[in-house]
Amino acid sequence: MRFTWIQNTIIQASARRAGATLAALALIACAWLPGTASAQGVLMGSADLDGDSVAETVYNNGAYITVRSSNGSSYNYQVSSGSWALLYGNFTSVQDLDGTPGAEIPINIGGALKVINHNSRSSYNYQISTGSWAASPNGITDLNGVAGNEIVIVASDSLRIVDHRARSTSSQPMSGTYAIAVYGIRDLDGQPGAEIPIANGSALRVYNYRTRSMSSTPVSGGSWAICNDPGIPNCVSDLNGTAGAELILIQPNYISVYSYVTGSMSNYAINTQYAILSDGVRQFDGTTGNEIAVARGDGNINIIYPRTGNVQFINGSNTFNAGRWWSLLNYVNLDGAAGDEIRVRDNGYGRNYRIYPRTGSVTAE
Known part of the structure; x- marks a missing residue:
């Protein structure tokens, strides 16, 4: 059969053994992404980030990210002097997180999640955990019926939700x-x-x-x-x-x-x-x-x-x-x-x- x-x-x-698993996920997630090198840095991907229906190109430049527009202009965002990576380790995590035109860039920077809003040329940090954590697969999605996806995060002791539209995080303690x-x-x-x-x-x-x-x-x-x-x-x-x-x-x-x-x-x-x-x-x-x-x-x-x-x-x-x-x-x-x-x-x-x-x-x- x-x-x-x-x-x-x-x-x-x-929850007691998740540390090792999440640590492994974090190590994978925090590896700098491979891509095509150029004068702007290592290509990460492209998406409409400012809501004008034209894709911007995103590059990894070590401690910062460069977003380059189709007209040739570019803007740099300081990320971290340590290890960092896009959630999921790839560009699929770049999605609309606040319900306004243009996608946002979510980045694991260690104990915090950084979200880059190229539309407003700004970024926001959300403290997550001093231990290992990871975004749940399939966990960047609409959880409340309001425009903009939330991010479901698994930490060793809690389930956490990042609501970038509301600029807030919530935590649901978990045990066992x-x-x-x-x-x-x-x-x-x-x-x-x-x-x-x-x-x-x-x-x-x-x-x-x-x-x-x-x-x-x-x-x-x-x-x-x-x-x-x-x-x-x-x-x-x-x-x-x-x-x-x-x-x-x-x-x-x-x-x-x-x-x-x-x-x-x-x-x-x-x-x-x-x-x-x-x-x-x-x-x-x-x-x-x-x-x-x-x-x-x-x-x-x-x-x-x-x-x-x-x-x-x-x-x-x-x-x-x-x-x-x-x-x-x-x-x-x-x-x-x-x-x-x-x-x-x-x-x-x-x-x-x-x-x-x-x-x-x-x-x-």
Whole structure:
């Protein structure tokens, strides 16, 4: 059987052990970026920084950054005499951070974050931590529904948000083992701005920056993880047909679906080793809200319907799992009815089959 397994162990950062990991991230982040050398310095990238719809070019000149306009004029910004780097270590972090025309340049300068506003020819420093810290991947995004992205920062003892529009920082203390579901920073409540899901030991926590609130929901003992695999892009998506995305929790022998809007946790038993199919959170029944296709360790398939609370069992015996070794081919919609079919290959006998979730039937191609 060949598909991407999601391990039933949480991908996590320990607040007590995060120092070493964050230190490694900081060392990577603080390396000066390679690029094309010129008289202005080492090229870092280009973006519209002053809101005139024309890109400026940004150069690394050691202790300062040079921004060069298309008309040939340039402006220097003092950065740091020590190590520094763009957040994420690359130019993707240069984004609109204050809601005014032009992108800003966020820089890790050690214990602080510096943001360069070329539009106003100014810069601002935000004290972050005397220890190691890093911007969360996918964490430069709109958290409050107001123009301009906020920056989600992970420090060893807290979750921090830099709101450059408001020229402010906030800190949410964290303890124990915790990790942000980085691809799960999405709109979970149907209101403007994204929420931040966090695996925190035996609790699922969600931080809402718009309301400055942290929810906490107990999760049963044992290993678990928030599904936020980039190979399953809809892992955090609408699963019940109402506004706001739901979270899928991977647990031994069952899957849980959490609704931040209602605070409810629904459990769906699988009772065997399993994996969500690659890109397998999608529309199978043609109604609002995605379903979850799960490959079972016994060679069969479950499809979970969170909108109705049902779990469908698709028996592959004598068809796609006759040889107990099958692989996912793709998803298609060839029957004219809303909702996808699943194409799989029985590798033992070399035959392709099509699964129809609406009816639960399996046919050979």
